[in-house]
Amino acid sequence: MGLAKRIIPCLDVYDGVVVKGIRFSNLKKIGDPAELAVEYMNQLADEIVFLDISATPKGRETMVEVVKKTAENLFIPLTVGGGVRTIEDFGKLLRAGADKVSINTAAVRDRSLVRRASRIFGSQCVVVAVDAKRIGGRWEVYVNAGTEPTGLDVIEWIRTCEQEGAGEILLTSIDADGTRSGYDIELLQAARMAVDIPIIASGGAGSLQHVYEALTTGGADAALLASLLHYRQYSVIEIKKWLAEKGVEVRF
DSSP, X not given: OOOOBEEEEEEEEETTEEEEEETTEEEEEEEXXXXXXHHHXXXXXXXXXXXXXXXXXXXXXXXXXXXXXXXXXXXSOEEEESSOOSHHXXXXXXXXXXXXXXXXXXXXXXXXXXXXXHHHHOGGGXXXXXXXXXXXXXXXXXXXXXTEEEEEEHHHHHHHHHHHTOSEXXXXXXXXXXXXXXXXXXXXXHHHHHOSSOEEEESOOOSHHHHHHHHTTSOOSEEEESHHHHTTSOXXXXXXXXXXXXXXXXXO
C-alpha cells in the first residue's frame, strides 16, 4: 500500500474574502476563509490551501490576520501562498499559524529563496507552486499569477526546486485552470517522472473522474479542488468515498 492520496480544498482569498475565478479572472465571492476552512476540515479534507490573490500590501496584512483566525480552529495542515517574497514573509505566516508556505514568482526571481527557506524552516514547510502553460510539446513556467512567461522549462524547474530543498510541488495547468475540463494528465505524468517529492495536481477538476485520473494515471499525490467544492457539487467526504470505491487509498 502506498501513502494515502490527499484531497485539498483551495481557497483563493482576496482582501480577506474567498473568491473563485476562471483562468485567473472573473472573480465571484464565495465566503469567509476561516469558516470555509473549518467546514472543509469537518468534511474530512486532508489539508487546506489559502492563496492570497489580492496582491496589495493591505491584502498581505489582512492575510496574516486571516491565517491567525483560521489556525485557532483548524486541526489539519494549512498552506498559505500568494505574494510571499522573503524569508521574513515565511516567518510571519508560519508564526501566524500556517504549517507550510507556498512560493511561486519569488522562487523564480530569487533562486536562493527555496534553499534558504528549507534550511531555516525545514523542507516540509516549503511548497513551490508552478504555473505551467503548454507551448508545443513542452510546458513553460509562468509567473505573476500566470501572466508572465519566464522561458523556464517546467520539468527542469521542478527538478531544480527539489534539489534546492522544496518539500512539495503545487502544479497548476494554466490551460486547464477553472475550465472544469480535467487536469493536464501528461503534465502530471512528466512531473511525476522527474521528481520524488509529492506533487499536488491543480487546475481543471470538473468531475470525480478527473480527480481519479489525476491521482492514478497522473500519479499525483494530492488533488487541489475549488469549483467542485465551493459550488457544493460534492463534499470532500463524497469525493473520498467515491475514490475509495474505485480502489484509491484515502484517509477517513
